[in-house]
Amino acid sequence: MQILMKSNQSALKELELATGEIVSDCYQCGKCTAGCPASMDPSPSVLIHYLKLGLFEKAVNSESIWSCMGCLTCSERCPKNVSPAAIVEGLKRLHLNRMKPRVILHALGQEFLANSTQQAVVSGFRKFV
Ligand code: SF4
Numbered sequence: 001m002q003i004l005m006k007s008n009q010s011a012l013k014e015l016e017l018a019t020g021e022i023v024s025d026c027y028q029c030g031k032c033t034a035g036c037p038a039s040m041d042p043s044p045s046v047l048i049h050y051l052k053l054g055l056f057e058k059a060v061n062s063e064s065i066w067s068c069m070g071c072l073t074c075s076e077r078c079p080k081n082v083s084p085a086a087i088v089e090g091l092k093r094l095h096l097n098r099m100k101p102r103v104i105l106h107a108l109g110q111e112f113l114a115n116s117t118q119q120a121v122v123s124g125f126r127k128f129v
């Protein structure tokens with residue numbers, strides 16, 4: 001789904017602020033992608049390449065960000081101390097943050113919260129609230 005975004009430059013700044021990562025530190029060695037078990041297409045290094053080229057829209061709207069399992073293999077392998085896992089998670093969050101409607105916490109009701117497993121509620125809120 002295409003979403004409305006700020007300029008590529010300010011969106012990239014927002015991503016870097018949210019994740020603490022510096023996209024320009026990546027020198028495109030591909031070690032992250034070589035270890036990624038999720039067969040992402042575009043791969044983590046290509047997503048970062050898009051960001052470096054100013055193609056933020058292309059990165060944040062890539063289907064492959066939803067295939068990332070958050071295993072952190074990519075981040076462990078990076079010789080430049082970049083965390084592709086954090087960048088992909090940041091792209092997911094920015095994507096979700098701009099989608100409407102978002103979940104309204106107080107509208108969920110006590111019954112829903114009482115009948116939901118704690119882990120599902122917490123992990124859902126991390127992404128949607
Ligand atoms: S391993 Fe690090 S430096 Fe290499 S492509 Fe991936 S993010 Fe960039």
Ligand code: SF4
Nearest residue numbers: 036068069071072074
């Ligand atoms: S955290 Fe995501 S991008 Fe990184 S290796 Fe695991 S599945 Fe691939």
